[in-house]
Amino acid sequence: MAVYTDVSDADLSAFLGRYDVGSLLSCKGIAEGVENSNYFVHTEGGNFILTLYEKRVAVADLPFFIELMDHLATRGLNCPRPVRDREGQALGTLVGRPAAMVTFLDGVWIKQPGVDHCGALGGALAQLHLAGADFGMRRPNSLSVESWPGLFAAAGPRADGVAPGLSALVVEELAWLAERWPRGLPQGVIHADLFPDNVFFLGERLSGLIDFYFACTDALAYDLAVCLNAWCFAPDGGFDPARGRAMLDGYRAMRPLAPEEVRALPVLARGAALRFMLTRLVDWLNVPPGALVKPKDPLEYLAKLRFHRTVSSAAAYGLS
Amino acid sequence: MAVYTDVSDADLSAFLGRYDVGSLLSCKGIAEGVENSNYFVHTEGGNFILTLYEKRVAVADLPFFIELMDHLATRGLNCPRPVRDREGQALGTLVGRPAAMVTFLDGVWIKQPGVDHCGALGGALAQLHLAGADFGMRRPNSLSVESWPGLFAAAGPRADGVAPGLSALVVEELAWLAERWPRGLPQGVIHADLFPDNVFFLGERLSGLIDFYFACTDALAYDLAVCLNAWCFAPDGGFDPARGRAMLDGYRAMRPLAPEEVRALPVLARGAALRFMLTRLVDWLNVPPGALVKPKDPLEYLAKLRFHRTVSSAAAYGLS
Numbered sequence: 001m002a003v004y005t006d007v008s009d010a011d012l013s014a015f016l017g018r019y020d021v022g023s024l025l026s027c028k029g030i031a032e033g034v035e036n037s038n039y040f041v042h043t044e045g046g047n048f049i050l051t052l053y054e055k056r057v058a059v060a061d062l063p064f065f066i067e068l069m070d071h072l073a074t075r076g077l078n079c080p081r082p083v084r085d086r087e088g089q090a091l092g093t094l095v096g097r098p099a100a101m102v103t104f105l106d107g108v109w110i111k112q113p114g115v116d117h118c119g120a121l122g123g124a125l126a127q128l129h130l131a132g133a134d135f136g137m138r139r140p141n142s143l144s145v146e147s148w149p150g151l152f153a154a155a156g157p158r159a160d161g162v163a164p165g166l167s168a169l170v171v172e173e174l175a176w177l178a179e180r181w182p183r184g185l186p187q188g189v190i191h192a193d194l195f196p197d198n199v200f201f202l203g204e205r206l207s208g209l210i211d212f213y214f215a216c217t218d219a220l221a222y223d224l225a226v227c228l229n230a231w232c233f234a235p236d237g238g239f240d241p242a243r244g245r246a247m248l249d250g251y252r253a254m255r256p257l258a259p260e261e262v263r264a265l266p267v268l269a270r271g272a273a274l275r276f277m278l279t280r281l282v283d284w285l286n287v288p289p290g291a292l293v294k295p296k297d298p299l300e301y302l303a304k305l306r307f308h309r310t311v312s313s314a315a316a317y318g319l320s
Numbered sequence: 321m322a323v324y325t326d327v328s329d330a331d332l333s334a335f336l337g338r339y340d341v342g343s344l345l346s347c348k349g350i351a352e353g354v355e356n357s358n359y360f361v362h363t364e365g366g367n368f369i370l371t372l373y374e375k376r377v378a379v380a381d382l383p384f385f386i387e388l389m390d391h392l393a394t395r396g397l398n399c400p401r402p403v404r405d406r407e408g409q410a411l412g413t414l415v416g417r418p419a420a421m422v423t424f425l426d427g428v429w430i431k432q433p434g435v436d437h438c439g440a441l442g443g444a445l446a447q448l449h450l451a452g453a454d455f456g457m458r459r460p461n462s463l464s465v466e467s468w469p470g471l472f473a474a475a476g477p478r479a480d481g482v483a484p485g486l487s488a489l490v491v492e493e494l495a496w497l498a499e500r501w502p503r504g505l506p507q508g509v510i511h512a513d514l515f516p517d518n519v520f521f522l523g524e525r526l527s528g529l530i531d532f533y534f535a536c537t538d539a540l541a542y543d544l545a546v547c548l549n550a551w552c553f554a555p556d557g558g559f560d561p562a563r564g565r566a567m568l569d570g571y572r573a574m575r576p577l578a579p580e581e582v583r584a585l586p587v588l589a590r591g592a593a594l595r596f597m598l599t600r601l602v603d604w605l606n607v608p609p610g611a612l613v614k615p616k617d618p619l620e621y622l623a624k625l626r627f628h629r630t631v632s633s634a635a636a637y638g639l640s
Binding site: 040 | 326328329343344345348349350351352426431432522523
């Protein structure tokens with residue numbers, strides 16, 4: 001949950017006045033999302049999400065995210081579409097922060113995804129990768145393998161206080177992954193953070209993808225590795241091959257995986273687990289006093305990492 | 321901001337299935353309100369607020385609040401109307417907590433109310449008092465003068481750490497108010513917490529009142545005293561008689577004040593300031609670790625209390 005910035009009525013009215021969306025009818029802070037402040041905005045013109053960009057999002061990256069959502073929506077992907085003001089600008093300023101308004105997507109996110117949800121997610125992820133194929137902008141993945149040693153350094157000597165032996169394990173992983181990280185896999189636009197809370201369903205139908213603020217240019221199969229981590233572990237902590245198979249089959253029905261992508265999956269999944277463990281660890285150790293955001297538990301991803309260390313081929317993820 | 325309870329998809333669907341509101345289209349936690357968990361729920365049948373009652377609200381009081389909103393809405397007051405399920409029940413259970421769904425009110429709350437907003441508020445408050453006149457249920461004000469010594473005891477010896485000399489001042493106030501608290505004023509349903517964030521406007525028009533979870537049976541003029549505190553102080557901390565006059569005139573245009581109500585206003589306003597200072601003080605001193613709610617500053621109400629100590633007649637509030 002995150003609403004960091006208090007927006008005054010005058011500021012909001014001035015901001016909305018630049019758009020053809022009619023008068024403001026309602027504006028409520030949304031208790032979701034961690035990186036930015038989000039508001040549900042209802043105007044005579046419809047329902048929108050207003051986002052104020054707060055911290056991790058670099059201002060220079062915003063045009064990439066905004067244009068990407070526009071591109072994907074135009075290609076038929078169900079994702080928020082940035083609203084442009086009368087001068088054609090989708091990016092504005094509100095309370096001194098960069099701000100943008102996007103269309104509101106109906107749907108609810110699934111807290112305990114089942115096999116069918118994972119199948120639908122696989123298909124939507126492939127659709128995203130295909131729709132992004134002709135997107136003209138590039139953004140390097142700033143949270144890929146090169147960044148992990150720095151993240152670990154930011155966690156510092158307190159890591160072992162979170163879990164005994166954690167530092168030694170991470171040091172070992174960093175070396176192992178640096179040596180084996182796959183290069184030359186098919187690249188393109190990836191979402192890079194497609195957790196269940198970023199995927200909406202209406203009934204059993206996947207109705208949309210949101211939150212493109214980690215999107216970047218990287219190996220497409222890495223996106224799948226992130227999703228295997230985020231969607232396919234059971235509540236008891238064990239990996240569920242039935243969900244993995246459904247996701248991989250759903251993906252491959254839309255976009256076949258190259259043999260080198262299949263071979264790379266275990267390393268990519270192991271790296272993805274380390275990446276989320278490290279960012280959660282840094283957040284966990286650096287909760288500011290008075291913080292309104294509850295940090296996520298890094299140990300969940302430590303357990304996932306330990307699982308991937310036992311995996312030798314994509315068959316363990318259910319690949320048939 | 322407050323969303324305390326995580327609602328699973330299955331629980332939410334089962335809950336909504338009892339109502340004739342169609343399928344769920346969207347559900348988002350709202351980062352407003354302190355006492356309960358609130359969700360914006362969009363279904364095929366419309367927009368609703370779903371509330372899970374969490375802490376300060378006693379279960380036994382919920383029928384009073386629910387029936388009151390129903391009564392006031394039926395009398396034409398713009399306030400949330402509880403939605404009844406197919407069996408006619410407005411109060412249900414969700415994740416083991418009492419829960420109710422009410423209609424969604426458009427409007428935004430005014431962060432810096434002006435004279436005209438205060439005038440409109442006065443009129444709406446009188447309308448609430450008139451609409452509540454024939455409401456059949458009663459609920460004593462559990463946060464009135466008798467409760468204040470107990471609240472102060474809950475703050476305990478740490479009060480002086482918040483402001484030097486605070487304890488001595490409160491002890492003096494408690495004795496002064498216990499002796500002079502007016503009895504026998506016209507009674508009825510009062511809102512008791514009609515702060516700006518509970519009053520919606522569309523443009524300059526007051527469009528609705530929300531959050532009736534402190535409503536009770538008490539002196540009608542006490543409600544006015546709460547609003548004088550909440551609406552009529554300028555950002556610099558000084559009382560603004562122009563706003564006070566607008567509020568009192570707006571109120572009296574709908575419901576004339578009896579002479580004893582006018583005479584009682586300074587004592588009531590002083591008591592109201594102490595009441596909010598004390599509840600804020602207790603919250604301030606008892607923030608649980610990991611709390612997601614930022615407590616409100618008790619010192620704001622200490623300053624208001626000091627102002628009321630200088631007031632000898634309602635003329636100081638702008639009464640003409």
